[in-house]
Amino acid sequence: MKPAPFEYFAPETAEEALALMAEHGVEARPLAGGQSLVPLINMRMAQPSVLIDLNRCPELAYLRGEDGMLVSGPMTRQRELELSETVRAACPLIAKAMPYMGHATIRNRGTAGGSLSHADPSAELPGVALALGAEMIAGGPNGRRTVPATEFFFAELTTALEPDEMLCEIRFPEAPAGSRAAFAEVGSHFGGLALVGVAAQIDLDSAGRCTKAALAATGAGERPTRLSSTEAVLTGEVLEKQSIAEAAEAAAGDVEPLEDLHATAHWRRRAAVAMAARVLHEIADEAGTR
Amino acid sequence: MTARREVRVTVNGRAYARNVEPRMLLVDFLRHECGLTGTHVGCAHGVCGACTIVLDGVSVRSCLTFAVQAEGKEITTVEGLADGESLTALQQAFHENHALQCGYCTPGFLMSLTEFLRETPNPDEGQIRERLSGNLCRCTGYANIVSAVQMAAQRLREKGGVS
Amino acid sequence: MSVPGDTRGTGTWVGRTVPRKEDLRLLRGMGTYIDDVPEPRGTLHLAVLRSPYAHARIRTIETAEAEALDGVVAVVTGTEVAELIPPFAGDYEKPGFKMSHRPALATDTVRFVGDGVALVLAENAYIAEDALGLVFVDYEQLPAVSDVEEALKADAPRVHEELADNVLIEGGNRTEGFDEVFEAADHILRERFRINRVAGVAMEPRGCLAVYEKSDDAVTLWTGTQVPHMLRIGIARYLGWPESRVRVAAPDVGGGFGPKMYLYPEELLAVAMAREYRCPVKWIEDRLEDFLTTFQARDHVYDVAVAYDDDGTVRAVEVDVAVNSGAYSNYPMGASLEPFQGPLNMPGPYRFRQFAFTCRGVATHTCPTGAFRGVSAPCVTMAMEGMMDRIARHLGLDRVEVRRRNLVRPDEFPYVNVVNQFYVTGSYVECMDRALEMVDYGGYLAARPPERLVDGKYRGIGIAVVTELGGHGAARYKARGLPDLPGFDTAHVELEPNGRVRATTSFSSQGQGHETTFAQIIADELGVSIDDVAIRGGDTGNSPFGTGTFASRGAVVGGGAVMRASGDLRERIKKFAAHLLEASPDDIVLEGGYAHVQGVREMHVSLYDVARAAYGLTESMQLPEGEEFGLQAIATYDPPASSISNACHIACVGVDAATGLVEVERYVVVHDCGRVVNPLLVKGQIQGGVAQGLGQALFEEILYDAEGQMLSATLMDYMIPTALDVPTLEMEHIESPATDNIGGFKGAGEGGVIGALPAIACAVGDALAPLGANVNRLPLRPDTVLGLIEGAEA
Structure with missing residues (x-):
């Protein structure tokens, strides 16, 4: 488990990085936190001949509020998303989901853009981005383009990014006042690899009625999955035991899980239902509607 | 083989400069170029945490970082925690609580927990276990590590300082 | 325990909680791996x-x-x-x-x-x-075959062409009169247990x-x-x-x-x-x-039949064991280790007198398998304890009562069990009773609703009474016909010229703490502090010949060798000291780094001065008559066939009804490994062993597909327990010292894992019992457990 040789560049600006991407094309891979890419390189399952290290581009690491959006640079560390007051205020779902990503030492190095670009189907941030309706700003030789989260994740480890593109910015809509967020996930044991998770942000009116529901499941398909049926069942309802049970059960029809060595497809489906129920109960408890 | 690059780092307060291939992992650089073999390789894919070091003030997996990425940076390894023969409060608590058996994973735990105790001086057991879950130990069953962290946290609070 | 003619009497180190000497280098990153x-x-x-x-x-x-x-x-x-x-x-x-x-x-x-x-x-x-x-x-x-049952079929691809089939090892035995007793019992229960393949x-x-x-x-x-x-x-x-x-x-x-x-x-x-x-x-x-x-372990199938009477008394047990041996048998233990250790461990603490077994080690196109902590004992104990629970459920008796009726009783020691294991001392009933008290078994059952569902989790409690066969001597390996396993070990102890003690042993250490425990034993023998004792080993270039570190041998065999060698050295030191003090060797006491005349403390000489004299580092000749220069002793120790520890493990689990995820919420152990050298280290061995058993019981599994491709070759695919999985054990010791070996020690390395498989499996079985779920295979992964819950509901 030693990496194959590669050529290494450490650009200091985004522009320089994009120019290197254009120059080296499909041979090149941008290196963000490296927490997913470097294991593959060590195992020689990935053998890029050029690595473009983004860790020396300070301009790619930022967090700011802008026109009702929480805007993150691709190199913003996951640990910062977890601890930032800006994030907690603007998008509490992100702050709630982050502690579930890897471990603190992984989040110290792992980045927002890295996790989203890697597109592991069971990763937390892609699920959160999908639930929140985030926008991905891709940059490449032809400039920038905006890809909605719904069109960003294609399949396992495959996104809408072209080989010469990289994720340059992520824009998360700020949570409306009165909304509540929760995240839950389950693995085959405690503290290890997550298998299935659900991210939820529910807008509630003053009567505690759901005016808008946004849920996405991770690990229950080849990409993160929006739980549209759950959302439909919930909208207009007060979150209480019966409505939650019905809404969570509806998730079973939204997901298309695959079997792998960790779990059967059936279990992943039931786990998605269970996690949907768990997040909705947590929100109901917080809102006092249950 | 690709062109070597010079890597200059400060490890535990001492400057090192070596010419290495870009593909050299930071953990190999520390162990084989700097001779600091206290940092261990347990999996080389980022799961076990045995290679955890502190890079520019935060704990990272040195098996998931290339040496060239550390150019110009400050590193602390397990060898840099204590002065000479002495032990830090955390190391001393590991000793008294029998929080290590084979000792192979221990440096990674110490590096991660030193950061943790700085950030979380008064942790509860749940927080401790959550933090510990990022490092794997096959010998101890973790209970004594939990006790060691509790003891170290208490002593550090009483001393009003960090390790 | 005392040895005839024992004059030590000053021992203060064995039995004490002492932090380890080896920690100081390992904590500072100064170990040398x-x-x-x-x-x-x-x-x-x-x-x-x-x-x-x-x-x-x-x-x-x-x-x-x-x-x-x-x-x-x-x-x-x-x-x-x-x-x-x-x-x-x-x-x-x-x-x-x-x-x-x-x-x-x-x-x-x-x-x-x-x-x-x-x-x-x-x-x-x-x-x-x-x-x-x-x-x-x-x-x-x-064509390849990875599954043990597939490999037994007549048309299975052969792993070794030169062999007639894939069976590398087979054996069996039947006690005399087995069939009559088996048939005459009131009931017979049969079950098949499948045990997952795991990695160390x-x-x-x-x-x-x-x-x-x-x-x-x-x-x-x-x-x-x-x-x-x-x-x-x-x-x-x-x-x-x-x-x-x-x-x-x-x-x-x-x-x-x-x-x-x-x-x-x-x-x-x-x-x-x-x-x-x-x-x-x-x-x-x-x-x-x-x-x-790296050689893997387990991957067994057990077919068990138990014959028992209306009162729960087990009359006869029959087992067939099939072990997936992988592609090759391994030097020096061979492919016979796992197949034969299963039946040998199966009767455990129970007193039934009829037993029949057949066993096979079967070659497949997979990584070879071999020894892993506990060898077959955790698996076969899970099968035995699983049957005890089934008997109780079938007869409507409490599980504790069924066990009590079958355990070797306190007044029956020394006891020879049905497979000729010699239980010189033990505390099977005592450990169980104390563990039940610690966990408040009655209170637990009373507080639980009949459907066992509390806060979305099925609650279950599992009891395992286990024996740990360890510290094997030559008799064990010769009985198995293993020519390259001697069974004894050796220690060389010397008082160095500066008066400090150095010992080398045939053991190598992988975290057991020999540098501390062996030093504790020597310190008591020689009346010195452990700080003055250096233990080395693991190097054929400078340590004496012996068998090595496995099968809970450290304290029993290594400790025994160290005790014998330092005892011999003590007698020689006394002769030198007596010569210097002009006293009789029989009157010399070693204490606190000095030799003094019994009852006359002011008549003393330091071990430094004794050593100087013994190594000729004095101005005048100080050699006692008939003595040679130098102060060293070498001794071997070959213990009885096995020194058998015992324990009771009780696990309390919560099984999430929606996901099947099992949480071990509480875990109690009462353990008896005879005389304890260092309680801190024994507890560490058990906590660590339970963690490994918990991993195997709940989620660890090496998976091969039918073509022999390995699916779980990284730590992301093969997961081991984290700090969030393993509870802190509630633990107590009972000491029934061995009376047939020199130190009174019994092994402590493997008992943790041996108890954890049955305790956790039985707890999950108990949690899901109202549903009629049959827990008979490991691991109890969430998808497997959810399947059990849903299957029972369907």
Whole structure:
């Protein structure tokens, strides 16, 4: 488990990085936190001949509020998303989901853009981005383009990014006042690899009625999955035991899980239902509607 | 083989400069170029945490970082925690609580927990276990590590300082 | 315990909680594990090209491109290696055994994914791995079999063509009169238990460094092993060298657990290449190789039948054991270890008098399997305790009552059980009763609703009463017909010229704490502080011959050898001290680093002065008449066949009704390993053993597909317990010292894992019992458990 040789560049600006991407094309891979890419390189399952290290581009690491959006640079560390007051205020779902990503030492190095670009189907941030309706700003030789989260994740480890593109910015809509967020996930044991998770942000009116529901499941398909049926069942309802049970059960029809060595497809489906129920109960408890 | 690059780092307060291939992992650089073999390789894919070091003030997996990425940076390894023969409060608590058996994973735990105790001086057991879950130990069953962290946290609070 | 003529009486170290001496270097990053051993100049790095197929014929190997790579010194194929290293074997010519030979690298056929086919020697490990990618092998893929039951079928692909079938080992026995008793019992229950294949996953993978010693034409092999002396025997035998030309030394070893007690091909390759190329050769295993090639364990199927009466008394037990042995049997334990250890451990603490077993070790196209903490005991104990619970459920009796009726009772010791295990002392009923009290068994049952569902979790409690056969002596290995396992161990203890004590033993340490526990024993024998005792071992170049570290042997056999040698030394020290003090040796007491005359403390001499005299470092002659210069003693110790510890484990679990995820919420152990050397370390062994058992019970599993491809070769695919999985044990000791071995010690290394499998499996079985779910296979992964819940509901 030693990496194959590669050529290494450490650009200091985004522009320089994009120019290197254009120059080296499909041979090149941008290196963000490296927490997913470097294991593959060590195992020689990935053998890029050029690595473009983004860790020396300070301009790619930022967090700011802008026109009702929480805007993150691709190199913003996951640990910062977890601890930032800006994030907690603007998008509490992100702050709630982050502690579930890897471990603190992984989040110290792992980045927002890295996790989203890697597109592991069971990763937390892609699920959160999908639930929140985030926008991905891709940059490449032809400039920038905006890809909605719904069109960003294609399949396992495959996104809408072209080989010469990289994720340059992520824009998360700020949570409306009165909304509540929760995240839950389950693995085959405690503290290890997550298998299935659900991210939820529910807008509630003053009567505690759901005016808008946004849920996405991770690990229950080849990409993160929006739980549209759950959302439909919930909208207009007060979150209480019966409505939650019905809404969570509806998730079973939204997901298309695959079997792998960790779990059967059936279990992943039931786990998605269970996690949907768990997040909705947590929100109901917080809102006092249950 | 690709062109070597010079890597200059400060490890535990001492400057090192070596010419290495870009593909050299930071953990190999520390162990084989700097001779600091206290940092261990347990999996080389980022799961076990045995290679955890502190890079520019935060704990990272040195098996998931290339040496060239550390150019110009400050590193602390397990060898840099204590002065000479002495032990830090955390190391001393590991000793008294029998929080290590084979000792192979221990440096990674110490590096991660030193950061943790700085950030979380008064942790509860749940927080401790959550933090510990990022490092794997096959010998101890973790209970004594939990006790060691509790003891170290208490002593550090009483001393009003960090390790 | 006291030994006749014992004059120690000053012992204060054994039995005390003492933090470990070895910690001080390990905590400061100053340990020396295998990859930390300084590399001599010119060290070449060895890498092994491994088969991607479970079963294939090697047509051709193209090495030219790899050889041409800068920094590559040599590429050597299996055929070339065969000229230096003949195929080696773990088994012997005897009835029921078939010999399977393993070439150090495959010559014409590969038999599992990971089997080596060629090696590269290069300037560094990066280049060596580059070169592996440039060796091109043309394979002819052949049908493979990975499952033990498939491999038993008549038309199964054969793993070793020269053998008639895949059964490497078979055996069995039946007590006289079994059939009549079995038939006459009131009831018979049958069950099939399937036990998952697991991996040891020591945090430090394997590795070795072979250093060629030009002047002696010899090789020093540094290697992360549990058994340096056994390796030297094997290496010298297979390379045809005298043992004087092979030194095997274990540095600090980052976890053993069994898989590191074997001779591996890489060790033979490194030694042979070091001599061939006259330079140091280093091989460091990576985690992928560890999962592919380090010997694995378990993967058993048990068919059990229990005959019992209306009152729950077990009359007879029958078991058939099928063990997946993998592609080869391993030196020095062979393929008989797991199949025969199962039946041997099955009766455990129970007193039934009729037992029948058949067992087989079956070759498949998978990684070889072998010893892992507890060997078969955790699995077969799960089967036995599982049957106890089934009997209780069937008869409507409490599980505790069924066990109580069958346990060996306090007044029955010494007891010889149905498979001739000699239980000299024990506390089976006492441990169970105390554990039940600690967990408040009655309160637990009373508080639980009939459907056992509380807060979305099914609550269950599991009880396991277990024995731990360990500390085996020569009698055990000779009974099994293992020629290359001596069974005894040796200690050499000396009072050094400066008055400090140094001891070397035939043990190597993988975290057990020998530097502390052996020092405690010696400190009591010699009346010194453990700070003045240095323990070394694990190096055939400077430690005496013996068997090694496995099977909970440390305290019993190592401790016994250390006790005997230091006892002998004590008597010699007394003679020197008596001479200096002009007293009789019988009146000398050793205490606090001094020898003094009993009852006259002011008549004393320091051990420093005794040592100076004994080593001739005095102005005048101080040698007592009839004594020789020097103060040292060497002694071997061969204990009885086994020293048998016991324990009761109780696990309380919550099974999430929606996901099937099992949480171990509480875990109680009452443990009896005889006389305890260091309670802190014994507790550590049990907590760690339970953690490994918890992993196996709930989620660890090495998975192969039907074609023999391994699916779980990383720590993301094969998961081990984290700090969030394992509760802190509530633990107490009862001490029933062994009276048939020198120290009164019994082993403590394996009991934790032996108890955890049955306790947790029984707890999950109990939680789901109202649903009628049958818990008879491991691991109890969430999807499996959810299936049990839903299957029962359907």
